[in-house]
Amino acid sequence: MKLLAVDTATARLCVGVRNGDQSRSDASTGSAAHARSLPQRVSDLLAAMGLTPKMLDAIVVGVGPGSFSGLRIGMGFAQAMAWALDRPLVPVGSLEAMAAHCLQRNHQAEAVWAALDARMGSVYAACFGPDGSGELRPRSPVQEWPAEAFFHARAVDQRDAANDCRRTWLVGNALGLAQAQAVDAGVWGGVDAEALPHPEPLLRLGAMRLAAGHHVSAQALTPLYVRDRVALTRAQRAAGEQLGAP
Incomplete structure (x- = not known):
């Protein structure tokens, strides 16, 4: 199976290529200029794996949630390739990719909360x-939460979980929004505040889903948008409303 995987939903540009049992990935963080660097990185990885675009069986693409503009770059690129090559697309949620990466590296984990x-x-x-x-x-469903409400709810979950809590991990750059006392690392199986989507789980999940027939055409690809509004009016702010819903 020959796959290309792309995710641009976050500040990390994820590109991966799989050729049979071999894979190679490129994940760089720190630049939002995905549109400029994505085509060259894809070309370089395909060449390194001895592949041309026409040899691909499918394209795996991260569908968010994440940055609106960043997400559209990767999805638009994947759609254009799929359309030109007449290949299927395999959508993978960006939070799914984060959780899958954590579970692969930490076999004792039984659940992962991924938060961006x-x-x-x-x-x-x-x-x-x-x-x-x-x-x-x-x-749980993918949701948008006010940060304070999310971390408070997770703290309550962990207290209620008692002995089971050590088998649950909390990962994602959203941890940077928490007050120090809001995330007690001692009650979790592990905490990773640097976690972002990674190409390897995209390739792995994409291969399984393609084999199971779970793919879409270029025209049928849709992003996983969670936020239905991006700002509050002055009246809403004065009334104490918050973006997101617990």
Whole structure:
């Protein structure tokens, strides 16, 4: 199976290529100029793996949630390639990719809360667990939360979970929004405040989903948008309303 994977939903530009049992990935963080660097990185990785675009079986693409403009860069690029090559697209959620990466590296974990900084004091978050086949089982819907409400709810969850809490991980750059006392690393199986989507789980999940027939055409690809509004009116702010819903 020959796959290309792309995710530009966050500040990390993720590109991966799989050729049979071999894969190579490129994940760089720190520049939002994905549109300028994405085509060259894809070209370089394909060449390094001895592939041309026409040899690809499918394209795996991160569909968010994440930055609106960043997300559209990767999805637009993947759609254009899929259209030109007449290849299927395999959508993978960016939070799913984060959770899958954590579960692969930490086999004792039974669940992962993945949380991305959604700006404006909010987070995009969802919980996932392994299903025994290498796939992920959602344990909560993908939602936008006010950051304070999200971290308070997770703290309550951990206290209520008692002995089970040590098998749940909390990962994602949204942890940078938490007050120090809001995330007690001692009650989690692990905490990773640097986690972002990574190409390897995109390739792995993409391969499984393609084999299972879970793919879409270029014209049918849709982003995973969670936020239905990006600002509050003065009256809404004065009334204490917040973006996101707990």
